[in-house]
Amino acid sequence: MTLPTLLSLKPLITLLALVNPLAILPFYIHYTQSFSDEQRKRTIRAATLTVLTVLVAGALLGMQILDFFNISLASFQVGGGMLLLISALQMLNAQPAEARTTASETSYAARQASIGVVPLGIPLLTGPATMSTMVIFAERTANWVQMAQLIGYAAIVALAVYVSFMAAPRIARAMGQTGINVMTRLMGLILAALGVEVMSEGLKKIFPVLGG
Template sequence: MDFKPLVTLLAIVNPLAIVPFFIHYTQNFDDEQRRRTVLISAFSCFVVIAVSALMGLQILKFFGISLASFQVGGGMLLLTSSLAMLNAQPAEAKSNAEEMHDAAARASIAVVPLTIPLLTGPATMSTVVIYADKAKTVLQLTTLVGYGVVVALATALCFSLAKPIARRLGKTGINVMTRLMGLILAALAVEVMSDGLVKLFPILGK
């Protein structure tokens, strides 16, 4: 069984790095509201991954985009995300503080901005689509969707233990973890891009 998609997804989603955001957005919530936010965020994370795995390729065909081009573009996006993580920023963090404020004012912060784009943004979706194309059997595609469950459970666990994690690791510990995941993600991004470039320019594979 290939665990590379799972490692990649965990590196991109990196729920541990989103713990400070979770604490910030739920600081005025009671225990019941916080539990509900955890469940909705985890479930939404799974839905995004599952939909990307099952329908992502059909969406690409609809827009007439080749997978090789998508791999190169997705790899570049992953590399950009990894560089942000190496600077101890979440992979899917918004670039505009005002957008974050507006999103927090919406009805459910569990979906926006916690799930989209902080947990599962364009980098996550493009990665899932790329691995979905590599799935040769129904079992492999089902496994990819199953990895979505693992990522959702990891998200639920990190958010449920948000306060103890933040207290134990501290800001420095979370930053170190984020940088480590960013380094892993950078290596995976290069691999994804090289695969796409070889498909676009076969001479590179010789």
């Protein structure tokens, strides 16, 4: 009996680069600076569950959503690749990859116990680029074993968010803002290369002549 081929680590590396919880630590620390220990723990649990839910929903329901809106995967790959490049450019400037909140949304969210969901979970940790990337990787899975592995990667990313936020005070002191910025830029370089690769695959499907 032939064992099914497993996925490479590329989906995990891409998702970690996109979610990049280290880059969101300053926002987490800012939003929760007046919270009690119990409130911080609830916020961390909410952010972790939000990230896991978004990633798993993208893997399991992404293609059905594309079919509903009659969008081809090739077009989605080109659009997703562009979002990855935009995220990478922001990360190269040491900005959160998925930051899309307005000042009023941030002010409102900072007063709520649900900031683990908005804006930390969505859109700071998981946004359009993360969702589209999960859909693209889900389409590449060839069997249920690979899909289960992809969902396992989502769980690892969510766990990385949990561990990073729990260790936020120690990480912030150890790395400093400069260290966090350097890590964010390194992940941005990786993400830019992955974005170009995703776009090229979509463009080859739309314009077969590009494939030689």
